Amino acid sequence: MKDLFGKAIFDFHTSNSPEDIITETSISEEDEMSVEYLFRTYNEMPKIEQKALQLAKGKILDVGCGAGSHALSLQNERNLEVTAIDISEKAIETCLLRGIKNAKVENILDFEGEKFDTILLLMNGTGIFGKLKNCNEYLTKLKSLLNPGGQILIDSSDIIYMFDEDEDGGKWIPSDNDYYGELVFNISYKNEKEEPFDWLYLDYNTLQNAAIANGLKCELILEGEHYDYLAKLSI
Numbered sequence: 001m002k003d004l005f006g007k008a009i010f011d012f013h014t015s016n017s018p019e020d021i022i023t024e025t026s027i028s029e030e031d032e033m034s035v036e037y038l039f040r041t042y043n044e045m046p047k048i049e050q051k052a053l054q055l056a057k058g059k060i061l062d063v064g065c066g067a068g069s070h071a072l073s074l075q076n077e078r079n080l081e082v083t084a085i086d087i088s089e090k091a092i093e094t095c096l097l098r099g100i101k102n103a104k105v106e107n108i109l110d111f112e113g114e115k116f117d118t119i120l121l122l123m124n125g126t127g128i129f130g131k132l133k134n135c136n137e138y139l140t141k142l143k144s145l146l147n148p149g150g151q152i153l154i155d156s157s158d159i160i161y162m163f164d165e166d167e168d169g170g171k172w173i174p175s176d177n178d179y180y181g182e183l184v185f186n187i188s189y190k191n192e193k194e195e196p197f198d199w200l201y202l203d204y205n206t207l208q209n210a211a212i213a214n215g216l217k218c219e220l221i222l223e224g225e226h227y228d229y230l231a232k233l234s235i
Contacts, residue, residue: 001194004190004194005066005194006086006094008021008035010093011035012035012036013067013097018035020032021033021035021187022189023185023187024186024187025184027159027162027183028162038069041069042077045069048224048228049070049123051221051230052221055151055232056074056080056118056120057151058117059115059116060074060080060081060116060117060118060119060120061082061083062074062082062083062120062122063119063125063128063142064122064123064128065084065086065092066086066088066091066123067094067098068094068098070120070122071084072098075100075101076099082100083103083104084102084103084104085106085108089105092105108128108141109137109141115147116147117146117150118151119146119151119152119153120153120154121152122153124199124201124228125155126201126202126207127156128200129200130197130199131179131182131198131200132179132181132202136214139216140214143214148235151233151234152233153221153231153232154207154231155229156202156203156204156207156228158204158227159183159227160203160227161227181201181203185197185198211231215235216233216234217233218232218233219232219233
């Protein structure tokens with residue numbers, strides 16, 4: 001991994017001539033993403049993210065924290081104890097520069113030694129699962145990190161709307177996908193290309209079935225305006 005996403009975050013925070021990130025997926029063309037969006041305040045966040053932060057309680061783990069905006073809001077505005085983790089070294093370096101007290105480079109699957117009351121996975125939190133077949137591994141790990149009465153707050157989107165309809169009114173989905181929410185992402189930044197990576201969008205029913213299969217309750221908390229939703233998983 002070249003950590004281009006992290007480099008973009010670090011460049012923006014340090015005013016090092018930041019540029020937009022160029023994203024492209026296996027089902028969509030190139031699009032520009034402003035890095036500034038990753039530094040949004042609570043008032044600038046979508047309602048789904050605001051709701052997740054409102055529900056967050058106790059000792060918190062922010063998984064895939066990026067620039068750390070969610071963790072920073074909880075730490076500074078609600079005085080909560082937050083651990084922020086990401087696989088991006090430059091993102092974590094930025095989080096520490098922004099004043100997050102506990103931020104570390106860590107893959108959630110390797111995380112050990114602590115338990116939490118709230119685990120956050122936001123900005124399509126299911127994305128890190130990569131493939132549908134990996135859901136059990138990730139949910140088992142997340143469940144193992146929960147304190148009694150703890151919760152996992154996770155968001156995603158049902159992207160079925162992005163596929164064309166066939167003659168019978170059904171959706172035409174490429175046969176090389178096990179599940180239509182499995183995408184391959186490509187990121188470019190400052191004329192460098194990141195290694196392609198798998199990214200998973202889960203519709204709510206599929207997430208609910210995976211949660212139940214792993215001994216977790218699943219509750220739909222809020223639906224957004226763009227086929228997105230926030231769910232709460234608990235033991």
